[in-house]
């Protein structure tokens with residue numbers, strides 16, 4: 282059972298939203314929607330994949346819960362879970378921060394990768410989690426994603442990546458930036474084998490992740506209300522000396538300007554992705 286598979290990894294708690302896309306543990310019975318401020322039953326919210334019943338605001342969801350909601354019951358193999366961050370630059374307190382995030386999230390790194398079926402179609406799925414170092418991309422995240430594409434190329438499988446990231450991991454300096462190129466090369470090899478890559482951007486997808494693998498899917502999707510962009514709004518405004526529109530860097534804004542193929546409600550992701558995979562499976 283899929284549930285059993287996640288029992289070790291999954292710390293089932295309800296979470297509250299914060300503007301930076303991370304969330305804190307909240308085991309209370311009720312959860313306040315950060316958008317419409319309505320008080321919701323945490324249990325009901327969990328059943329609705331953390332989408333507010335009143336205003337459809339998408340609260341954060343853990344990588345484990347997303348994978349569980351997406352994958353079919355049955356055989357799901359978690360991949361590359363032994364890969365974890367080292368401290369190549371001897372950055373002060375980095376190991377302690379990694380240990381704390383492992384404890385907090387039940388994850389070994391900021392991305393969870395699996396091989397399984399969606400609506401009967403086999404795919405390699407990688408889900409980033411903003412609770413772990415803001416979903417930042419260090420050498421371990423890059424290695425897991427590069428291997429995911431290598432594994433998919435070898436087995437002739439499509440890849441879906443759910444991005445959620447503050448960008449490159451500052452504690453790993455230039456090594457984190459190298460991951461942009463490393464993952465891009467693995468994507469190119471996968472692409473040259475004629476295989477499908479779907480990028481599914483969730484809140485927030487920023488920095489080096491938005492500037493590399495998040496933006497180069499054969500199909501680029503995003504979740505409702507997701508913040509997607511490279512540099513922060515304030516930095517851009519101060520640079521170009523112009524006020525930006527209110528919806529700038531939202532998924533809806535990018536769709537309107539032709540940078541996305543579709544914006545989805547989280548509750549439709551399984552059905553939608555299943556249909557795309559079927560269309561591309563050639564059956």
Ligand SMILES: [Zn+2]
Nearest residue numbers: 314317333336
């Ligand atoms: Zn709401």
